[in-house]
Amino acid sequence: VTDTAPEILPVILCGGAGTRLWPLSTDTSPKHFHAFGSEKSLFQDTVLRLRDEDGARFLAPLIICGRDHGSLVEAQLAEIGVTAAATVLEPCGRNTAPAAAIAAQLAAERHPQALILLAPADHQIAKGQVFRQTIARSARVARDYIVTFGIKPSRPETGYGYIQCADPLAPGVFSVARFVEKPGAAEAQNYLEQGDYAWNAGIFLFSPEVFLRELRAHRPDIADYALAALPAERKGTVIGLDDARFRACPAESIDYAVMEHTRKAAVAPCEIGWTDVGSWNEVWRLGAQDGAANVSRGSVITANARGSLIWSDGPIVAAIGVEDLIIVATKDAVLVMPKSQAQALKAVVEALPQDASSRD
Amino acid sequence: VTDTAPEILPVILCGGAGTRLWPLSTDTSPKHFHAFGSEKSLFQDTVLRLRDEDGARFLAPLIICGRDHGSLVEAQLAEIGVTAAATVLEPCGRNTAPAAAIAAQLAAERHPQALILLAPADHQIAKGQVFRQTIARSARVARDYIVTFGIKPSRPETGYGYIQCADPLAPGVFSVARFVEKPGAAEAQNYLEQGDYAWNAGIFLFSPEVFLRELRAHRPDIADYALAALPAERKGTVIGLDDARFRACPAESIDYAVMEHTRKAAVAPCEIGWTDVGSWNEVWRLGAQDGAANVSRGSVITANARGSLIWSDGPIVAAIGVEDLIIVATKDAVLVMPKSQAQALKAVVEALPQDASSRD
Numbered sequence: 001v002t003d004t005a006p007e008i009l010p011v012i013l014c015g016g017a018g019t020r021l022w023p024l025s026t027d028t029s030p031k032h033f034h035a036f037g038s039e040k041s042l043f044q045d046t047v048l049r050l051r052d053e054d055g056a057r058f059l060a061p062l063i064i065c066g067r068d069h070g071s072l073v074e075a076q077l078a079e080i081g082v083t084a085a086a087t088v089l090e091p092c093g094r095n096t097a098p099a100a101a102i103a104a105q106l107a108a109e110r111h112p113q114a115l116i117l118l119a120p121a122d123h124q125i126a127k128g129q130v131f132r133q134t135i136a137r138s139a140r141v142a143r144d145y146i147v148t149f150g151i152k153p154s155r156p157e158t159g160y161g162y163i164q165c166a167d168p169l170a171p172g173v174f175s176v177a178r179f180v181e182k183p184g185a186a187e188a189q190n191y192l193e194q195g196d197y198a199w200n201a202g203i204f205l206f207s208p209e210v211f212l213r214e215l216r217a218h219r220p221d222i223a224d225y226a227l228a229a230l231p232a233e234r235k236g237t238v239i240g241l242d243d244a245r246f247r248a249c250p251a252e253s254i255d256y257a258v259m260e261h262t263r264k265a266a267v268a269p270c271e272i273g274w275t276d277v278g279s280w281n282e283v284w285r286l287g288a289q290d291g292a293a294n295v296s297r298g299s300v301i302t303a304n305a306r307g308s309l310i311w312s313d314g315p316i317v318a319a320i321g322v323e324d325l326i327i328v329a330t331k332d333a334v335l336v337m338p339k340s341q342a343q344a345l346k347a348v349v350e351a352l353p354q355d356a357s358s359r360d
Numbered sequence: 361v362t363d364t365a366p367e368i369l370p371v372i373l374c375g376g377a378g379t380r381l382w383p384l385s386t387d388t389s390p391k392h393f394h395a396f397g398s399e400k401s402l403f404q405d406t407v408l409r410l411r412d413e414d415g416a417r418f419l420a421p422l423i424i425c426g427r428d429h430g431s432l433v434e435a436q437l438a439e440i441g442v443t444a445a446a447t448v449l450e451p452c453g454r455n456t457a458p459a460a461a462i463a464a465q466l467a468a469e470r471h472p473q474a475l476i477l478l479a480p481a482d483h484q485i486a487k488g489q490v491f492r493q494t495i496a497r498s499a500r501v502a503r504d505y506i507v508t509f510g511i512k513p514s515r516p517e518t519g520y521g522y523i524q525c526a527d528p529l530a531p532g533v534f535s536v537a538r539f540v541e542k543p544g545a546a547e548a549q550n551y552l553e554q555g556d557y558a559w560n561a562g563i564f565l566f567s568p569e570v571f572l573r574e575l576r577a578h579r580p581d582i583a584d585y586a587l588a589a590l591p592a593e594r595k596g597t598v599i600g601l602d603d604a605r606f607r608a609c610p611a612e613s614i615d616y617a618v619m620e621h622t623r624k625a626a627v628a629p630c631e632i633g634w635t636d637v638g639s640w641n642e643v644w645r646l647g648a649q650d651g652a653a654n655v656s657r658g659s660v661i662t663a664n665a666r667g668s669l670i671w672s673d674g675p676i677v678a679a680i681g682v683e684d685l686i687i688v689a690t691k692d693a694v695l696v697m698p699k700s701q702a703q704a705l706k707a708v709v710e711a712l713p714q715d716a717s718s719r720d
Contacts, residue, residue, distance in 0.1 A: 023676070303708050304701070315675075316383070316693040318708050321701030322685075327694070333676040334689045336696055341664070341681030348663050348678050 005057045006139050007114040008205075009085070010050040011103040014043060014065035014073065014121045015093050020279045020342070022349040023333030024313055032122035033072055034313075036277050037286050043073070043121040044080050049128045050117060055136035059114060060085040062106060064099045067091050070238065084237060085110070091243040096202070097257035098226035098249045101215055102241070104208035105227050106234070115142050116211070118204045118254075124286070126273025134172070134270040138205050141173045145266035146206040146214065148176075148259060150198025151274045156188035159278070161200040161255070163267045164191075176265040179255060198269045201276075204254060210264060218261040225249035280326045280335075281342045284309035307339070365417045366499050367474040368565075369445070370410040371463040374403060374425035374433065374481045375453050380639045380702070382709040383693035384673055392482035393432055394673075396637050397646050403433070403481040404440050409488045410477060415496035419474060420445040422466060424459045427451050430598060444597060445470070451603040456480075456562070457617035458586035458609045461575055462601070464568035465587050466594070475502050476571070478564045478614075484646070486633025494532070494630040498565050501533045505626035506566040506574065508536075508619060510558025511634045516548035519638070521560040521615070523627045524551075536625040539615060558629045561636075564614060570624060578621040585609035640686045640695075641702045644669035667699070 018031030025031035032042040040048070050058045060083060065073050067089040077084055088102055100118055107116050117135060125131050131149075138147045150163045161181055165174035179200065183191065191197035215223045229246035231239065259265050275286060287295030287309065294305050298312030304321045311317075313330040326342065328335040337345065378391030385391035392402040400408070410418045420443060425433050427449045437444055448462055460478055467476050477495060485491050491509075498507045510523045521541055525534035539560065543551065551557035575583045589606035591599065619625050635646060647655030647669065654665050658672030660679065667684040670677055674691040686702065688695040697705065 023678075301708060301712065303704055312694070315689070315691065316712070318383070318693070318695050318697075318705075318712075320695070320697035320704050320708055322696055322698065325682075325696065327696050329675070329689070329694045331675065331691055333678070334672070334687070334694050335678050335680070336682055336685065336687050337678075337680035338682065344663055344680050345678075348661060348680055352661065352676070352678075 005055055005136065007057050007059055007111060008050075008117050008135065008139070009059045009103075009107050009111055009114045010047070010061040011100075011107075011116050011118045012043065012046055012061055012063050012121050013096060013099055013118065014063060014069060015090065015096075015099065016120075016122065018122060018278075019346050019349045021277070021283075022345065023330050023335055024311070024328060028068065029072070030069070030122075031277070032120075033069070033076060036283055037124060040080065041076055042124065042277065044076050045125075046119055046121045046123070047077065047082055048080060049125060049131065050119070051132075054129050054132035056132045056139075058117075059111060062103055063087040064090060064103065066093065067240070086237050086239055088239045089241065091241055091246050094226075094246060094249050094251040096254045097215065097219065097222050097252045098246070100204070100211060100254050101223050101226040102230060104206075104211045104215075105230060106239075108208040108212065112208070115139060115205055115207055118206075120202055122277065123201065123203075124273075124275045124277050127271070130270060131272040134268050134272065135205060137171065138173050138266075138268045141170045141266050142205040143207055144210065145169065145264045146204060146211060146259065146262065147173060147266045147268055149201055149203040149205075149272075150267045150269040151201050152269055152271045153192050153197065153199055156185060156192045157199065158182055158185055158188050162188075162191050162197045163200050165196045165198065165267055165269060169266055172270075173266055173268045176259075176267050179260050198267060199274075200255065201274055202254070211258070214258050214262045214264055219250070219252065219257040222250055222252060222257055279342050280309055280311075280328060280345075281339050283311070284326070284339065309339075365415060365496065367417050367419055367471060368410075368477050368495065368499070369419045369463075369467050369471055369474045370407070370421040371460070371467075371476050371478045372403065372406055372421055372423050372481050373456060373459055373478065374423060374429060375450065375456075375459065376482065378482060378638075379706050379709045381637070381643070382705065383690050383695055384671070384688060388428065389432070390429070390482075391637070392480075393429070393436060396643055397484060400440065401436055402484065402637065404436050405485075406479055406481045406483070407437065407442055408440060409485060409491065410479070411492075414489050414492035416492045416499075418477075419471060422463055423447040424450060424463065426453065427600070446597050446599055448599045449601065451601055451606050454586075454606060454609050454611040456614045457575065457579065457582050457612045458606070460564070460571060460614050461583050461586040462590060464566075464571045464575075465590060466599075468568040468572065472568070475499060475565055475567055478566075480562050482637065483561065483563075484633075484635045484637050487631070490630060491632040494628050494632065495565060497531065498533050498626075498628045501530045501626050502565040503567055504570065505529065505535075505624045506564060506571060506619065506622065507533060507626045507628055509561055509563040509565075509632075510627045510629040511561050512629055512631045513552050513557065513559055516545060516552045517559065518542055518545055518548050522548075522551050522557045523560050525556045525558065525627055525629060529626055532630075533626055533628045536619075536627050539620050558627060559634075560615065561634055562614070565628075571618070574618050574622045574624055579610070579612065579617045582610055582612055582617055639702050640669055640671075640688060640705075641699050643671070644686070644699065669699075
């Protein structure tokens with residue numbers, strides 16, 4: 001850490017619920033507040049990852065979460081001994097662009113010289129050091145550009161968006177040739193072989209001034225409605241938003257609202273052991289497998305089981321002679337499905353009675 | 361009902377837990393206190409089945425249950441508006457012979473002219489009318505014989521004991537040629553074809569005097585220890601047994617202690633739609649199957665499931681794309697196994713930590 005390193009304000013986005021991790025992830029207790037491959041929750045690990053090491057200098061974080069999750073955020077921060085600079089409570093989900101606008105406005109008022117590192121709370125990053133180093137080396141470019149962190153692809157994944165790198169702006173940071181929506185299998189294979197494509201992980205580094213300028217240029221409506229929802233008095237550490245104004249704000253992602261239009265997009269490709277922990281199959285793939293390729297967690301008893309994820313958040317689960325199954329149990333709900341059927345979960349969860357589902 | 365029909369005292373045995381129906385059936389809440397194919401529990405249906413119809417005349421029932429289940433018995437009787445003549449609380453399980461001795465002693469004191477109809481609480485009997493008719497026509501023989509009710513076999517079952525009929529003692533009631541332990545498959549097939557064998561269902565009709573005489577003749581130790589456990593004062597409706605004396609009593613079944621030795625054994629073969637609801641596979645087989653052969657109960661959501669039992673006693677259970685599985689969930693525990701692996705359940709449950717298992 002040197003005195004010349006710019007201050008960085010971590011902004012942690014805790015929106016969304018993670019339908020595909022039902023029944024662990026629900027409206028009242030979304031995915032990022034649970035622990036998967038770690039002792040700590042995804043949210044806690046996200047906060048702790050952004051610490052003063054490896055050439056980066058971080059301020060106390062700004063948390064943006066749903067109105068119902070303020071106390072959960074507070075409790076989980078207390079567990080890890082972190083005090084947030086502020087917690088912004090959203091009355092409803094409006095995707096990432098409005099949240100980024102609010103974060104940029106608060107940062108501009110409080111730390112006009114700082115950069116914002118905006119990160120979703122629901123990703124796992126195995127290599128924190130490489131991540132912090134990548135942030136540090138992107139800081140200079142981020143004075144003028146909105147830098148997005150591109151994950152070097154390890155497989156021809158069709159579930160993510162891709163970013164194609166163009167010319168270098170600095171060592172390891174490139175201007176963006178184009179953003180690509182979730183591609184087909186052949187296209188994804190091409191991107192993997194071509195080598196200049198990266199997965200879009202939704203992590204950004206930018207100056208508040210540049211972001212607000214670019215948002216106003218391309219989506220002034222989002223900037224107006226989002227910032228109008230900020231209360232006139234906003235000096236406390238818990239900031240509620242005006243319900244009607246925020247609800248009136250268009251729901252849009254940073255990518256759609258800004259990145260795909262601005263000339264100030266940059267990408268820093270990196271290999272940081274990233275995963276979005278997007279499905280139970282992924283939890284199984286990432287987990288510690290026993291000799292029969294089972295991953296289990298909690299009060300689990302297996303007999304003659306194979307290739308299965310058996311996950312308990314409370315009840316005793318006995319899995320006998322099962323093969324390639326996902327079994328997840330909480331005190332309120334139980335999921336059983338073959339790993340091969342995981343894609344059907346979202347529709348089933350969305351059809352659940354409201355109090356059991358994880359919809360926003 | 362005629363005045364000449366003998367009075368019959370129903371004695372309902374509520375011992376045992378039903379390990380093979382874990383996790384629904386547990387030490388604290390054994391199988392017979394749960395409902396399967398009916399709105400009422402197996403225990404409640406057993407009590408209600410023995411009512412004054414079809415030529416039989418029943419007294420208020422005597423219940424014999426584990427010490428921990430007295431309040432459950434009371435609550436379930438209150439639900440169906442029945443008052444027990446008495447409830448005997450066993451400090452531990454000692455199989456059926458000691459319980460029958462105690463029932464016979466109490467009956468001899470209170471209703472010396474009545475017969476005892478002794479029935480386990482954990483069986484389903486679809487044809488109550490035929491059952492009561494069979495009891496009524498066996499009553500005369502039961503003045504001198506211990507009548508056991510034999511279920512006409514519908515398949516070459518190897519899981520039950522068999523009784524071979526000898527000469528008729530009265531219409532539809534026979535003396536016993538022999539008792540057979542669980543036979544092999546070929547033997548069971550022979551019994552089925554031969555036609556003079558019946559399943560031993562553990563339901564008995566006898567006079568207290570005859571039973572006590574025969575028990576004293578063949579197992580005086582059981583009679584002595586069991587009756588010594590009865591308190592001197594036993595006029596209330598809840599009768600506790602002396603812990604040390606009852607514990608010292610040999611654990612033995614009526615069949616082993618008396619039936620296989622006495623010359624006073626009789627059998628009344630009948631077709632009463634009997635099943636002992638012995639396993640989850642049987643619950644699936646007996647249940648109301650949907651178009652894809654699934655049987656479900658409680659808060660269950662299925663998508664693309666087939667041939668499965670999905671049973672919830674509380675939590676929401678989502679079963680997606682599963683095939684030929686048993687899935688059972690309570691608030692404390694979850695079981696998942698292929699129907700083909702059901703025989704492994706007992707060993708798994710017996711290895712569970714004590715507070716989660718259903719062992720006695």
